[in-house]
Amino acid sequence: DLKRYQTLARRYRDPRECPITFSGRFTYTTMAEDTQVVCRFVTRMPEEFRITETPFAVPARLSRYGLSEVVNHLLNLETPKPLDFIVEGQLVRGSLEKVILAKNISAETTVTVEYIPAVSPPSPEAQGEHNDWISSVDSTHSKYIVSGSYDGLARVWTADGKCKAELSGHTDSVTAVAVVPDLTSKHLMVLTASKDCTARLWEVTTAGTAHARTVAVFGGHPDSIDTIAAAPSASSMCATAGWDGIIRLWSWRDTAGGEETVKAASKKLKTGTGEREAAAAGPVEGRVVTELEGHQGGGGCVAEVCWPTQEELYSASWDRSVRKWDTESGKCLQTFNSSKAVYSVAAAPQGGALVALSGAEKAVRLWDPRVKESSAAAAVLLSHAGWVSCVRWVPHSPHHLWSAGHDNKVKLWDIRGKVPLHTISAHTNKVLCVDTHAGKHVVSGGADCKLHWHSMDLA
Numbered sequence: 001d002l003k004r005y006q007t008l009a010r011r012y013r014d015p016r017e018c019p020i021t022f023s024g025r026f027t028y029t030t031m032a033e034d035t036q037v038v039c040r041f042v043t044r045m046p047e048e049f050r051i052t053e054t055p056f057a058v059p060a061r062l063s064r065y066g067l068s069e070v071v072n073h074l075l076n077l078e079t080p081k082p083l084d085f086i087v088e089g090q091l092v093r094g095s096l097e098k099v100i101l102a103k104n105i106s107a108e109t110t111v112t113v114e115y116i117p118a119v120s121p122p123s124p125e126a127q128g129e130h131n132d133w134i135s136s137v138d139s140t141h142s143k144y145i146v147s148g149s150y151d152g153l154a155r156v157w158t159a160d161g162k163c164k165a166e167l168s169g170h171t172d173s174v175t176a177v178a179v180v181p182d183l184t185s186k187h188l189m190v191l192t193a194s195k196d197c198t199a200r201l202w203e204v205t206t207a208g209t210a211h212a213r214t215v216a217v218f219g220g221h222p223d224s225i226d227t228i229a230a231a232p233s234a235s236s237m238c239a240t241a242g243w244d245g246i247i248r249l250w251s252w253r254d255t256a257g258g259e260e261t262v263k264a265a266s267k268k269l270k271t272g273t274g275e276r277e278a279a280a281a282g283p284v285e286g287r288v289v290t291e292l293e294g295h296q297g298g299g300g301c302v303a304e305v306c307w308p309t310q311e312e313l314y315s316a317s318w319d320r321s322v323r324k325w326d327t328e329s330g331k332c333l334q335t336f337n338s339s340k341a342v343y344s345v346a347a348a349p350q351g352g353a354l355v356a357l358s359g360a361e362k363a364v365r366l367w368d369p370r371v372k373e374s375s376a377a378a379a380v381l382l383s384h385a386g387w388v389s390c391v392r393w394v395p396h397s398p399h400h401l402w403s404a405g406h407d408n409k410v411k412l413w414d415i416r417g418k419v420p421l422h423t424i425s426a427h428t429n430k431v432l433c434v435d436t437h438a439g440k441h442v443v444s445g446g447a448d449c450k451l452h453w454h455s456m457d458l459a
Helices: 002-009 064-075 096-102 261-270 274-281
Strands: 036-042 056-059 083-087 111-117 123-129 134-138 144-149 153-158 163-168 174-179 188-194 199-205 211-218 225-230 237-242 247-251 287-292 302-309 312-317 321-326 332-337 342-347 355-359 363-367 379-382 388-393 400-405 410-414 422-424 431-437 441-446 450-455
Touching: 036 096, 056 064, 064 083, 064 111, 083 096, 096 111, 134 431, 134 441, 134 450, 144 174, 144 188, 144 431, 144 441, 153 174, 153 188, 163 199, 163 211, 188 225, 188 237, 199 237, 225 302, 237 302, 247 312, 312 342, 312 355, 321 342, 321 355, 342 388, 355 388, 363 388, 400 431, 400 441, 410 441
Parallel strands: 036 111, 134 174, 174 225, 302 342, 388 431
Antiparallel strands: 036 056, 083 111, 123 450, 134 144, 144 153, 153 163, 174 188, 188 199, 199 211, 225 237, 237 247, 247 287, 302 312, 312 321, 321 332, 342 355, 355 363, 363 379, 388 400, 400 410, 410 422, 431 441, 441 450
């Protein structure tokens, strides 16, 4: 080993320039202070942010900020643009040298460095409030945010934090909310789940004075419903689950006529029969299409379901597992076993392969379902000081992920790195839910009964 080191060291005028040092065995330790690394800088940003792809040398000691200065100097922009850098799929944190050594890249190799826009720090913008813990938030609608609370209400909010409507009808805590994808309806369609063992579909008229009414009720669970998810396409379906351990897929279509009863009820309002007739008719009863069984009941509460594609659904349970289901056959396709109860699950958007999960531990874990027989996490993200209640991907990015925890913190991650990009410390008690709105805001709620809006450039 010493001879191998001596042979390599002779190539350099000063042995201290050798990219490795000998420390009793042949191993990478550190580069010399003035070592240069030949890099090729590439980007997918617009043309005005591109520099030459001709390789040139930069000091290995440069960190993200130093690299950003180099690129901005070459861009010669009037206002410098904050940048992040990626080498072989890993964010540069610390020095460029640190990444090169960790990746075991030869100092004689031209290193390809991709630069991307840095995510700006979050800025407080607005605040809403419930009379009890805020259990759930869904901000997938382009204009409105929906929150659910242990006070038994769901609320619809505008993007600037004003309460537009209250959804009152449950007789116990609202545990989960979900916005239904566009059903060619001019109204906002919202799903809610409750400890009263029912779930509801609401039609919210947002034009002028807001009005909300229940148009369908799903009442087949014998115990509290803790989660609800809308089907990803306009198929008039949803999924519910809770303490009985069974996932139920529902439809609110009229089985006899084949038409959507919700649309039929809405049509009544437009044909002059008025709201009184619609109210007298009452909401329709949802129909169970499929039951997915496999999680343990009782202590195995199914805490969350997510429905990323029409054919696949994921569920997270207190029985320490995450399951992937075929919604057509009702079969469990794969199971990821965790060491702790799992509270939250989210599948990566934009065709991303990873599934994020969190629960009764301080870690966020990433599962790759493509690895069929592995129960090991593809990555583990550590920063929270308490249990992690909720994980949500940024909708347009398969790399960015939010987490909310019992340490009162909300964190934004780029999964190509091992430390969070930003931490939000606005809450005074444990945070139970978080979501992105329109690529410009992050909305979070929790046990302090507050709903916080922060502005960020996530587009």
